[in-house]
Amino acid sequence: MNLEELLLGFSTLILISIFIARISNNLGVPVLLLFLGIGMLAGSEGAGGMAFDDTRLAQSIGITSLVFILFSGGLSTHWHIVKPVLFPAISLATLGVVVTAGSVAIFAHYVFDVSLLVSLLLGSIVASTDAAAVFSIIGARNIKIKGNITPLLELESGSNDPMAVFLTITMIEIIQMPDISFGQLALQFLMEMGIGLGMGLLLGKGIVFIINRLKIPIEGLYQVFVFASAFFVYASTNLIHGSGFLAVYVAGMVVGNHNIVHKKNVFRFFDGMAWVAQIVMFLTLGLLVFPSHILTAFKTELSISLFLIILARPLGVFISLIPFKFSFKEMLFISWVGLRGAVPIILATFPLLAGVAEAQWIFNVVFFIVITSALLQGWTIPFVLDLLHLKDTHKPFITSPTEFNHLDEVDRVRINMIVPDNATFNNQSIVSIKALQGCLIITVKRGDTYFVPSGGTVLQSGDYLQALVSKSKVEELQSILEVSQ
Numbered sequence: 001m002n003l004e005e006l007l008l009g010f011s012t013l014i015l016i017s018i019f020i021a022r023i024s025n026n027l028g029v030p031v032l033l034l035f036l037g038i039g040m041l042a043g044s045e046g047a048g049g050m051a052f053d054d055t056r057l058a059q060s061i062g063i064t065s066l067v068f069i070l071f072s073g074g075l076s077t078h079w080h081i082v083k084p085v086l087f088p089a090i091s092l093a094t095l096g097v098v099v100t101a102g103s104v105a106i107f108a109h110y111v112f113d114v115s116l117l118v119s120l121l122l123g124s125i126v127a128s129t130d131a132a133a134v135f136s137i138i139g140a141r142n143i144k145i146k147g148n149i150t151p152l153l154e155l156e157s158g159s160n161d162p163m164a165v166f167l168t169i170t171m172i173e174i175i176q177m178p179d180i181s182f183g184q185l186a187l188q189f190l191m192e193m194g195i196g197l198g199m200g201l202l203l204g205k206g207i208v209f210i211i212n213r214l215k216i217p218i219e220g221l222y223q224v225f226v227f228a229s230a231f232f233v234y235a236s237t238n239l240i241h242g243s244g245f246l247a248v249y250v251a252g253m254v255v256g257n258h259n260i261v262h263k264k265n266v267f268r269f270f271d272g273m274a275w276v277a278q279i280v281m282f283l284t285l286g287l288l289v290f291p292s293h294i295l296t297a298f299k300t301e302l303s304i305s306l307f308l309i310i311l312a313r314p315l316g317v318f319i320s321l322i323p324f325k326f327s328f329k330e331m332l333f334i335s336w337v338g339l340r341g342a343v344p345i346i347l348a349t350f351p352l353l354a355g356v357a358e359a360q361w362i363f364n365v366v367f368f369i370v371i372t373s374a375l376l377q378g379w380t381i382p383f384v385l386d387l388l389h390l391k392d393t394h395k396p397f398i399t400s401p402t403e404f405n406h407l408d409e410v411d412r413v414r415i416n417m418i419v420p421d422n423a424t425f426n427n428q429s430i431v432s433i434k435a436l437q438g439c440l441i442i443t444v445k446r447g448d449t450y451f452v453p454s455g456g457t458v459l460q461s462g463d464y465l466q467a468l469v470s471k472s473k474v475e476e477l478q479s480i481l482e483v484s485q
Helices: 003-027 031-042 055-075 077-114 114-127 131-140 149-176 182-211 220-239 243-255 263-288 291-321 328-336 342-354 357-377 381-386 470-477
Strands: 412-418 440-446 450-451 464-470 482-484
Touching: 003 031, 003 263, 031 263, 031 357, 055 149, 055 220, 055 243, 055 263, 055 342, 077 114, 077 149, 114 149, 114 220, 114 357, 131 464, 149 182, 149 328, 149 342, 182 220, 182 243, 220 243, 243 381, 291 328, 291 342, 291 357, 328 381, 342 357, 381 482, 412 470, 464 470
Parallel strands: none
Antiparallel strands: 412 464, 412 482, 440 450, 440 464
16 A cells, blocks of 8 residues: 555545544434444455554554543643542542452453453453543533533543553553562552652643743744643653653643643644544554454453443442542432543553453453443433433533634734733733733633723733734734733
8 A cells, every 4th residue: 555545545534534523413422433433344344444453553543642632631621620529530530440440350250250360451441431422422412410520520531541551551560470569569559640640740830831931933833832742741751650641631731720822722733633633543443453353252241341331330439439429310420421432442452462361352342342331321321311310401501702813904913911920010000001002901811710801900920811902013012921812
């Protein structure tokens, strides 16, 4: 296959996936199911006949895609919204994952006589959830959920992947080195999570500090800077034996909850790239699988899948959330929306590359579980929400403000400005600042608060301003403020 044929095939699959995503929104089907289906149809056993069996390349594509997805998820996570559910989310992402993994392991071991270590490896791989699939369904139908369920699921989805990765790698190490001690594993866990959290906070702050002082004349390079920074966070954290996935998610949260120049453009860029990453990741994983192999142990796969959905996930949720103020109905719904997504399939490639004897069986079971979860749970989420009376009909539907394109014939443009730490007019009123004369400041964001200023409003370091100014004024303002259009 020459380059032109490769590019044609690749671009065609992505274009088909984009059109399919529209169908997914209309039908309320998780996009992962449709993207995987396209990949399988294009594969060696499908109509496309594309042969692909490079497990290492598939894993690399999956990990790279997850960096995008997790960083983008962190960017869109609002700290003031998720703060009230921080401890329940941590409990779900740690204790909940362990309980779910252990429950699946016990079931597979005693019911199907799978060795205990292999059962624990399987449980570890399928223990993490994919809330992105849930939000794609809820968002498509404009469903609002009562209470703090939405931020809880949002925070859980970004923080439980590192736990599943740790458990998976740990179980592979135990299978290959049975004499490893529990103390070593506990220390390794604390180090990985501690380093991941610390690096995420530190490097996230570093990204914010640098981007607000870059003063690059080419606006597109700001997105490139954040793009490269996300991979720097992941790679540097992994190299010092921390959790790269946790660091990337935390760094994204730090950046997303600070005022940075070109913030809207950065958000849009990562939102688009996260979609590209999802499409490429699911297409690749779909190409990797052989459909004829998936159903070789249908009864076993279906039994484990149903046990995970009906018993293991609810057990993990209820045990994790008992100390917190969640009602029985809320915990039941949280249990049901624990969809499995790309992460378990990517983790299932780890045993394949490590040479674990039962790796192919594990991969087939995991793939079947992901498909079953999407089919069974994905379509029924709105129904379950209604059944449990958790749909909030009183929350207003807020749409994004109208976007105005800058036209050459219009003299005024809308700009965003950040008041830097070293500004000479800190703690001065707007009306007294000569540099702002002729500017119409529309809104001020201070911390988590938005307000419409008056002439007497006193500006402070870090204030994020939106203003209408004449085009001739922009260059002057750029010399004293961090300005983006």
